[in-house]
Amino acid sequence: MFDHILVRYGEINTKGQNRSQLEQMLMRNVQQAVKHWDEIRVRRISNRILVKLNGAPVDAVLEPLTRVFGISSLSPVMVAPLDVDAIVDVANRLLDRLEVAPRTFKVEVRRGNKRFPLDSPTLTRHVGAALLASHPSLTVDVHHPDAIVQIDVRDEGVFLYAEKIPGAAGLPVGMSGRVCALLSGGIDSPVAVWKAMKRGLQVDLVHFHSFPFTSERAQRKVEELTGTLAAWSTDLNLHLVSLTETQAAIQKSCPEELRTIILRRMMFRICEAMAHSKGWLALVTGDSLGQVASQTLEGIFAVDAVTSLSVLRPVGMEDKQDIIDRARQIGTFETSIQPYDDCCSIFAPKRPKTHPSLAEVVHGEEKLDVEQLVQTALQSVESKKIAPRLDALLQLT
Amino acid sequence: MSQETIYLDYAATAPLQDDVKERVTAMLDVFGNPSSLHRIGMDAEANLSAARESVLQALGARQGRLVFTGGGTEANNLAVQGSAPHLEGRGRHIITTAIEHPAVHEPLRALSARGWEVTHVRPDANGDVSLADVVNAIRQDTVLVSMMHVNNETGAILPVEELSRVLEEYPKIRFHVDGTQALGKIPVRLANTSIDLYTVSAHKIGALKGVGALYVRQGVRLEPILYGGGQEAGTRSGTENVLGADAFGIAAAIAVENVRLDKDAAQTRQWFIDELEHIPGWTVRKPKSASPYIVNASLAGLRGEVIVHALESKGVFVSSGSACSTARGKQKRSHVLEAMGLSTEEIDAAVRFSWHPGTNKEDLRKALVVVREQSEWLRSMVGA
Numbered sequence: 020m021f022d023h024i025l026v027r028y029g030e031i032n033t034k035g036q037n038r039s040q041l042e043q044m045l046m047r048n049v050q051q052a053v054k055h056w057d058e059i060r061v062r063r064i065s066n067r068i069l070v071k072l073n074g075a076p077v078d079a080v081l082e083p084l085t086r087v088f089g090i091s092s093l094s095p096v097m098v099a100p101l102d103v104d105a106i107v108d109v110a111n112r113l114l115d116r117l118e119v120a121p122r123t124f125k126v127e128v129r130r131g132n133k134r135f136p137l138d139s140p141t142l143t144r145h146v147g148a149a150l151l152a153s154h155p156s157l158t159v160d161v162h163h164p165d166a167i168v169q170i171d172v173r174d175e176g177v178f179l180y181a182e183k184i185p186g187a188a189g190l191p192v193g194m195s196g197r198v199c200a201l202l203s204g205g206i207d208s209p210v211a212v213w214k215a216m217k218r219g220l221q222v223d224l225v226h227f228h229s230f231p232f233t234s235e236r237a238q239r240k241v242e243e244l245t246g247t248l249a250a251w252s253t254d255l256n257l258h259l260v261s262l263t264e265t266q267a268a269i270q271k272s273c274p275e276e277l278r279t280i281i282l283r284r285m286m287f288r289i290c291e292a293m294a295h296s297k298g299w300l301a302l303v304t305g306d307s308l309g310q311v312a313s314q315t316l317e318g319i320f321a322v323d324a325v326t327s328l329s330v331l332r333p334v335g336m337e338d339k340q341d342i343i344d345r346a347r348q349i350g351t352f353e354t355s356i357q358p359y360d361d362c363c364s365i366f367a368p369k370r371p372k373t374h375p376s377l378a379e380v381v382h383g384e385e386k387l388d389v390e391q392l393v394q395t396a397l398q399s400v401e402s403k404k405i406a407p408r409l410d411a412l413l414q415l416t
Numbered sequence: 417m418s419q420e421t422i423y424l425d426y427a428a429t430a431p432l433q434d435d436v437k438e439r440v441t442a443m444l445d446v447f448g449n450p451s452s453l454h455r456i457g458m459d460a461e462a463n464l465s466a467a468r469e470s471v472l473q474a475l476g477a478r479q480g481r482l483v484f485t486g487g488g489t490e491a492n493n494l495a496v497q498g499s500a501p502h503l504e505g506r507g508r509h510i511i512t513t514a515i516e517h518p519a520v521h522e523p524l525r526a527l528s529a530r531g532w533e534v535t536h537v538r539p540d541a542n543g544d545v546s547l548a549d550v551v552n553a554i555r556q557d558t559v560l561v562s563m564m565h566v567n568n569e570t571g572a573i574l575p576v577e578e579l580s581r582v583l584e585e586y587p588k589i590r591f592h593v594d595g596t597q598a599l600g601k602i603p604v605r606l607a608n609t610s611i612d613l614y615t616v617s618a619h620k621i622g623a624l625k626g627v628g629a630l631y632v633r634q635g636v637r638l639e640p641i642l643y644g645g646g647q648e649a650g651t652r653s654g655t656e657n658v659l660g661a662d663a664f665g666i667a668a669a670i671a672v673e674n675v676r677l678d679k680d681a682a683q684t685r686q687w688f689i690d691e692l693e694h695i696p697g698w699t700v701r702k703p704k705s706a707s708p709y710i711v712n713a714s715l716a717g718l719r720g721e722v723i724v725h726a727l728e729s730k731g732v733f734v735s736s737g738s739a740c741s742t743a744r745g746k747q748k749r750s751h752v753l754e755a756m757g758l759s760t761e762e763i764d765a766a767v768r769f770s771w772h773p774g775t776n777k778e779d780l781r782k783a784l785v786v787v788r789e790q791s792e793w794l795r796s797m798v799g800a
Contacts, residue, residue: 231725232797267797366798 571710
């Protein structure tokens with residue numbers, strides 16, 4: 020029976036000044052992740068966070084915690100009273116609970132509680148000998164053991180743990196500020212959002228649709244993707260924006276081969292118009308260099324020219340296969356590849372210009388009433404809060 | 417959604433009729449298993465028999481039996497797959513049309529993979545299938561003809577009654593008709609025909625989904641496709657869906673009566689077509705012989721699905737292509753319109769308006785106003 024989960028955080032430790040603020044942020048995110056269990060208590064203990072289970076099921080609780088950015092590793096902890104026999108007894112149980120039975124082990128003792136009668140080397144030897152006696156197949160290996168039984172003698176009791184589960188690493192979501200990400204429903208943009216969150220960004224999502232030229236199924240798909248991404252953070256804001264009028268105007272008055280680039284410029288302008296009131300400090304896109312026509316350096320330059328916001332492209336330098344692998348790991352891939360009738364294609368140019376100059380593009384959109392189109396799009400904004408989609412929640416006991 | 421809803425997708429499915437809704441609610445307490453020997457079972461059996469009679473009557477059948485199934489698809493599969501073992505001794509050639517529903521196409525394809533030969537008779541450019549073409553396809557070894565009564569996409573009425581008279585001369589040939597889109601839309605009188613098997617579906621006439629039936633002419637033997645407890649005289653095992661069958665029986669009686677009363681149906685359809693053709697960009701499919709409740713048309717330069725969404729945003733619900741073939745995202749091109757020889761652009765731009773005897777002309781008029789407005793808007797969007 021595990022009593023706690025010990026949460027370690029790595030990268031935060033290197034930040035001097037804001038450390039306490041960051042720790043608070045991580046605390047809050049950890050609390051968010053386990054909020055479904057009323058019995059759980061979260062507190063800080065010297066450079067660690069301790070999640071007191073109070074009976075909550077350890078595996079179910081670990082699941083959301085492995086998706087909290089900023090955590091370097093997690094260990095389920097058993098607590099023994101300050102008594103040698105009790106420590107041996109719990110150490111035995113801990114070994115027996117390991118998923119893969121170790122062949123070699125070692126014991127490591129940290130004695131923060133100096134009033135405890137045995138010193139560290141003595142306790143190490145004592146527990147080691149007892150474990151060898153009860154597990155005939157085990158041998159000690161102090162250099163490369165299969166399992167390390169950690170014994171932490173504290174004032175209020177003894178913590179024992181043998182597992183170190185890797186955390187999601189990165190930085191706590193929220194510590195790097197708030198940005199807006201353009202979420203298309205494809206494979207790349209959810210991965211870009213995930214990477215942005217991993218670096219501590221609080222991400223609001225914007226999805227452009229052109230109903231009735233795109234179907235409501237596309238919208239549902241984006242909501243599903245947002246839910247999956249929210250499982251790595253917390254509730255996410257999703258803003259649905261209609262681009263129908265804009266597309267029609269571009270269709271009417273811009274050269275065909277520049278339509279895609281001009282449409283992207285309009286998207287950025289609309290995001291920028293929303294940025295101030297939403298507190299966005301940058302834009303995040305799923306562009307990946309060279310993937311499609313608008314994702315050449317010239318294309319990127321022509322699009323970025325309309326905004327004063329920084330444009331972050333987390334998957335900009337990644338190979339498609341690597342993006343796909345990541346999408347599978349995050350859980351967005353299956354949703355992203357759901358096909359739906361994407362009727363946008365009727366607006367897509369047959370041969371988009373891959374290396375447009377900025378002057379060409381500016382000239383190409385001369386006839387466009389940019390101001391008015393941005394206003395129309397802003398009036399169409401529909402905002403939703405999307406809660407995490409946790410398949411794990413269904414298994415709560 | 418304060419706007420009015422005008423549902424014009426009856427060929428896809430129909431809402432529950434009010435009388436059926438009441439009846440289903442009242443019937444929820446009839447829970448018996450018709451196979452049980454006690455009174456509770458017998459009460460359920462009595463309901464089932466009454467429903468069977470009611471559907472047979474709606475089909476204008478004087479003899480023969482009715483096998484309840486889990487829908488029209490199953491009835492079609494039972495007709496095709498269940499006939500094959502009884503026919504193959506006499507020949508292995510089947511005639512069908514190029515415009516059948518997949519629920520007939522696919523079981524036939526499975527047979528052709530097992531060595532049967534299937535001839536697909538093509539329609540003309542209007543969607544009509546000619547009697548002569550079907551008769552000309554008959555060979556020495558033809559043992560089955562499977563043909564729909566009313567096409568679900570164009571509304572074309574196929575010459576099943578005329579063909580059944582011709583087939584009286586060919587006692588070796590079994591004749592299956594998929595009447596899914598006919599019941600409740602045009603008069604059906606099986607007693608005047610030599611049709612051996614006739615498929616119907618409950619949800620198309622305002623009863624429940626997952627319920628269908630196959631009419632089986634007297635003396636026609638079928639191999640089951642579901643084996644088990646031997647219900648439905650051994651043809652379709654599984655405890656009968658008493659509630660679904662009962663609702664079907666009620667709906668069938670009402671549907672037939674409504675067809676009889678809707679005297680202006682053909683006129684209304686003609687008016688609808690004329691109006692639609694007056695809206696710039698529209699072309700309409702006009703089979704010579706057609707159900708008065710289905711109109712298939714294209715808006716040049718647009719995709720069917722876009723038209724569907726544009727109309728639904730104003731409360732008018734239609735479908736693009738064939739409702740059943742909008743597989744998730746993979747828009748299969750309508751095989752019906754392809755067989756008629758339409759251009760790809762025209763096929764992709766096709767939508768289907770379908771209604772029923774209870775639809776009033778005022779709603780159709782309102783729908784046409786929306787169609788006109790939205791068509792203009794859509795066309796301006798794509799620069800048509």
